Amino acid sequence: MNDGYNVIGKSVGRIDGKVKVTGQAKYTGDLRFPGMLVGKILTSPYAHARILSIDTSEAEKLPGVKAVITHKDVPSLKYGISPARWDENIFCIEKVLFVGDKIAAVAAVDEETVYKALKLIKVEYEVLPAVLDPLKAMDEDTPWLHAEYPHNINTEIHQDFGNVEKAFAESFHVRTDRFVGQRAYQSPIEPHSAISMWDGDKLTVYSSTQSPHYFQYYIARQFGLPMGNVRVLKTYIGGGFGGKLEPTGLEFAGAALAKITGRPVRMFYDRHEMFAHNRGRHRQYMELKTGVDKDGKILGVYANFLMDGGAYTSLGVASAYYAGALLTIPYDFANYRFDMYRVYTNLPACGAQRGHGHPQPRFAFESHMDNIAHDLRLDPIELRLRNARKPGTITPNEFKVNSCALEAAVEKARAISNWDEKRNNLPKGRGIGIGLGAFVSGAGYPIYRTNLPHAAAIIKVNEDGSSATLYTGAVDIGQGSDTVLCQMAAEAMGYTFEKMTIVSADTEAAPHDFGAYASRQTLMSGAAVKQAGEDVKKQLLELAAPSLGINVAELDCRDEVIYVKKSPEQQRTFAEVAREFFVKKGPLVGKGSYTPPKLGGKFKGAAVGTSPAYSFAAQVTEVAVDPETGEVNVLEAWDVHDCGKVINPALLHAQVHGAFFMGMGESVWEEVLFDENGKILNANLSDYRVPTALDMPQFHSELVDSYEPNAPWGVKEVGEGATTPTMGSIANAIYHASGVRIKSLPISPEKIWRALKEQREE
Amino acid sequence: MxxxxxxxxxxxxLVEACQLVREFGNSAKILAGGTDLLHKMKHTELAPEAVISLKKLSELKGIRYLPGQGVIIGALTTQNELADSPLLHRKYRSVCEAAHNMANNQIRHIGTVGGNIVNAVPSADLPPILMVLGAKVKLVNIDGERTVPLDEFFLGVHQTIRRDDEILTEIEIPDQKTTGSTSIRFGLRKSGALAVAGAAVAVEMDGETCRSARIVLAAAAPVPMRARAAERLITGQQITPDLLEQAGAAAARESNPRDSIRGSAEYRRDLIRILTRRALHKAITEGHV
Structure with missing residues (x-):
């Protein structure tokens, strides 16, 4: 198929592939600087306690220790990634709020000394009663974690669109179901780390981050520096999935230690500390009530949720809004009410994890839909098709959906999974289920209020035209954005991918971009890159036109050749014209920036869930369930995605594979567990069971044709959307295979075993 | 950490190793693969004064057959070497399978057979299959050696009859008349998950009649546990599906699993019933698998 593109739409190899597979790629934790110290943070052993005293004198005496700091040595300004609720301090001042809360930090000449020094810091605590059950957090007699937030209410949402009660009254069938999610953790393969160093008043931080910009913003704010005095950059990142979007504490503590010692300081979390720092998925309690007419058309939905936020806000305000906001995307209904409380507990703070707030509600809603289909004796796919969103529609909470090929995706998933045959004829113990999903292609508004563009890009063509460098603040965290954005740059310039290089995610060397979250970069960073590429091309064509004796409008450039559109044999090379440009006019530089159109309604929280474009997905899963042990074997899965124009098919399908893998882990295995004192029981990869390669089923990732008018070349997201349907799809397959509906995640073998036992005993 | x-x-x-373990006694720990020891030391569960590595003792590696006696497995044989041994594949494939299904490839590549035994955890994968095959272990100290049935080796979690000055050097699977053996583990993931429960069995069949049977349960008690009531139930009997179900139920009754984050005692007990029945059926019908 010749779609008229030379670079995009092709599975070019990753720009960072070679250095990664050969081990040459240096991650933050691999970097070494002269005189560099190692730093670590001392954390609280109690879930809730008053700090009576901290004695660092013994630690300071240990040979090799260069600095020991507590709250007294750092600014006391509260921070947090959600500006609405700044509630964290660099180090705790009066109280600790969870096992793992930050007390002090040490910098020493090596790791061994740091660990020894941490043990020498004496902290006296008065242990306080801990709030560990989110369902009791708002009770009258429950202690408050933060005096500023009465009854532990961190976020409270009440949204009402249309008339839900009237819709229920007019419904043929109304059904209520209650579901519970679990605390899950992102488990990126690369632990968090940061290296901080000062040169006079200028701070440089190498960090394993999804967003240098937000780190720069908050570090500058914390230390009272102009943003220009803070440089945040990254090298390579081994995954983030939402957990590396906000400052981790390593940057603040490291910066303070580096300032005091005058030496670079490398800070890092080990696997246990990663779990304790958390910012993973919230546990949500989800009650859903839906009314349908006799054909199964949804008339109204009431979502009544509560989420366990842990000790701090993190990104939780957005998580809470997302939980309800995105329920309106895949299915079209007019009346919707959403109530949510996000409560504080003395557990690690929860934040954004792939699909941000949405995957658990999606699991609940997809399970709920299957229950409704069962009640109405409808095929689950039929019920979904009757309610599937159509393009060019507006949701009750005022999100405008332009492109939408959901119906086609469902039909294709049905066909390639052989659904109609399997649904009625699978042997006992086998089942097939479907779940739909959707997600934003970038958030319509940034995390803190600002009128900065969402993305910017610069392309500089080398003086002889033999290469070009893209400068972008977009962050490649492993998903491949460096590759995709270089493809986009080359396409827009009329250049070739192989001659592109990239400087990304460096607040000093590259222009501003908000970073890798909300599945935003292909669309938003891509829009800026496209503009920058077109700017380069325009300047070249303008220079070339007179030499070819033709009007600039008659020229184009592709694949490094500038040619006359009507007579392509009249041409000059890109390199030759680029060199001439430099000689006559100086550096050949293209610029671009992107700001989304104004989106959304005017009600409270209307911004969360807005996006220039929405992706859609239909996912079918086939499972086998052992009727005796409850063991689940995921046999095969089919994902059909509507993600607009695809820039790099191989990277796209890899994203879908990875998203399914994560969703599958949360469906059956993953859950962070705590003891009765709020201490994590499974802060390791042995007992926090992410799936292994052996657990991964045969997986089919397919696409439907789609073009998004609001996006460069019609692109949409894929990274997070593909996680959203998985838990529902697997839950429904397990129900079909076993005959028992498990309403809490993960759907562990023991839960299935117990439900089957109870069913037999009934 | x-x-x-x-x-x-x-x-x-070995002589020098024996001298060292005598000298240090319980203030030293013996290092083989290190997959348990180093983990515990990093988590401050153990802080030995000395670590005595056996890595230079090549005589403790390898698997060989002594005619008229049995299969001898050096204690330092890795779990992957056990899984891949052509000799064991011919004689007791069940041992290879048990080794292959445990832990993950990285652990199996360095973890040893001896370490998996001496560490003495209830969920260990190799002791049950070795016990049902009547394995014996050789314990050596500076004064001499003794050979004891693996059956009598375990005393409790992390407790065995091995004295502080002894080194476990080899495991012997004696020649025997068993016709089939197998072990089935139930883990919460296909790789890299500790057994929630497990059952190993070895049987000597004579047509439809079971002449003798050994059943050992994993993660069912503080030590790998013989299910003697279940063994008695089928010994000398004509095997029927119903009898195997009864044997499973008997094993479940005599087991003593505990609640943990990997499974409730109630769930484990029922898994033991299911796994025992399935293992018996498999060993009876398929041989040493």
Missing amino acids: YLPDFDYYAPPD
């Missing part, structure tokens, strides 16, 4: 300070020894031969 960081290893505490300790003195490190890597004796060149």
Whole structure:
């Protein structure tokens, strides 16, 4: 198929592939600087306690220790990634709020000394009663974690669109179901780390981050520096999935230690500390009530949720809004009410994890839909098709959906999974289920209020035209954005991918971009890159036109050749014209920036869930369930995605594979567990069971044709959307295979075993 | 996490190793694969004064057959070497399968057979299959050696009859008349998950009649546990599906699993019933698998 593109739409190899597979790629934790110290943070052993005293004198005496700091040595300004609720301090001042809360930090000449020094810091605590059950957090007699937030209410949402009660009254069938999610953790393969160093008043931080910009913003704010005095950059990142979007504490503590010692300081979390720092998925309690007419058309939905936020806000305000906001995307209904409380507990703070707030509600809603289909004796796919969103529609909470090929995706998933045959004829113990999903292609508004563009890009063509460098603040965290954005740059310039290089995610060397979250970069960073590429091309064509004796409008450039559109044999090379440009006019530089159109309604929280474009997905899963042990074997899965124009098919399908893998882990295995004192029981990869390669089923990732008018070349997201349907799809397959509906995640073998036992005993 | 300070020894031969373990007694720990020891030291569960590595003792590696006696497995044989042994594949494939299904490839590549035994955890994968095959272990100290049935080796969690000055050097699977053996583990993931429950069995069949049977349960008690009531139930009997179900139920009754984050005692007990029945059926019908 010749779609008229030379670079995009092709599975070019990753720009960072070679250095990664050969081990040459240096991650933050691999970097070494002269005189560099190692730093670590001392954390609280109690879930809730008053700090009576901290004695660092013994630690300071240990040979090799260069600095020991507590709250007294750092600014006391509260921070947090959600500006609405700044509630964290660099180090705790009066109280600790969870096992793992930050007390002090040490910098020493090596790791061994740091660990020894941490043990020498004496902290006296008065242990306080801990709030560990989110369902009791708002009770009258429950202690408050933060005096500023009465009854532990961190976020409270009440949204009402249309008339839900009237819709229920007019419904043929109304059904209520209650579901519970679990605390899950992102488990990126690369632990968090940061290296901080000062040169006079200028701070440089190498960090394993999804967003240098937000780190720069908050570090500058914390230390009272102009943003220009803070440089945040990254090298390579081994995954983030939402957990590396906000400052981790390593940057603040490291910066303070580096300032005091005058030496670079490398800070890092080990696997246990990663779990304790958390910012993973919230546990949500989800009650859903839906009314349908006799054909199964949804008339109204009431979502009544509560989420366990842990000790701090993190990104939780957005998580809470997302939980309800995105329920309106895949299915079209007019009346919707959403109530949510996000409560504080003395557990690690929860934040954004792939699909941000949405995957658990999606699991609940997809399970709920299957229950409704069962009640109405409808095929689950039929019920979904009757309610599937159509393009060019507006949701009750005022999100405008332009492109939408959901119906086609469902039909294709049905066909390639052989659904109609399997649904009625699978042997006992086998089942097939479907779940739909959707997600934003970038958030319509940034995390803190600002009128900065969402993305910017610069392309500089080398003086002889033999290469070009893209400068972008977009962050490649492993998903491949460096590759995709270089493809986009080359396409827009009329250049070739192989001659592109990239400087990304460096607040000093590259222009501003908000970073890798909300599945935003292909669309938003891509829009800026496209503009920058077109700017380069325009300047070249303008220079070339007179030499070819033709009007600039008659020229184009592709694949490094500038040619006359009507007579392509009249041409000059890109390199030759680029060199001439430099000689006559100086550096050949293209610029671009992107700001989304104004989106959304005017009600409270209307911004969360807005996006220039929405992706859609239909996912079918086939499972086998052992009727005796409850063991689940995921046999095969089919994902059909509507993600607009695809820039790099191989990277796209890899994203879908990875998203399914994560969703599958949360469906059956993953859950962070705590003891009765709020201490994590499974802060390791042995007992926090992410799936292994052996657990991964045969997986089919397919696409439907789609073009998004609001996006460069019609692109949409894929990274997070593909996680959203998985838990529902697997839950429904397990129900079909076993005959028992498990309403809490993960759907562990023991839960299935117990439900089957109870069913037999009934 | 960081290893505490300790003195490190890597004796060149067994004699010197025995002298060192005598000298240090319980203030030293013996290092084989290190997959348990180093983990515990990093988590400050153990802080030995000295670590005595056996890595230079090549005589403790390898698997061989002594005619008229049995299969001899060196204690330092890795779990992957056990899984891949052509000799064991011919004689007791069940041992290879048990080794192959445990832990994950990285652990199996370095973890040893001896270590998996001496560590003495209830969920260990190799002791049950070795016990049902009547394995014996050789314990050596500077004064001499003794050979004891693996059946009598375990006393409790992390407790065995091995004295502080003894080194487990080899495991012997004696020649025998068993016609089939197998072990089935139930883990919460296909790789890299500790067994929630497990059952190993070995049977001597004579047509439809079971002449003798050994059943050992994993993660069912503080030590790998013989299910003697279940064994008695089928010994000398004509095997029927119903009898196997009864044997499973008997094993479940006599087991004593505990609640943990990997499974409730109630769930484990029922898994033991199911796994025992399935293992018996498999060993009876398929041989040493």
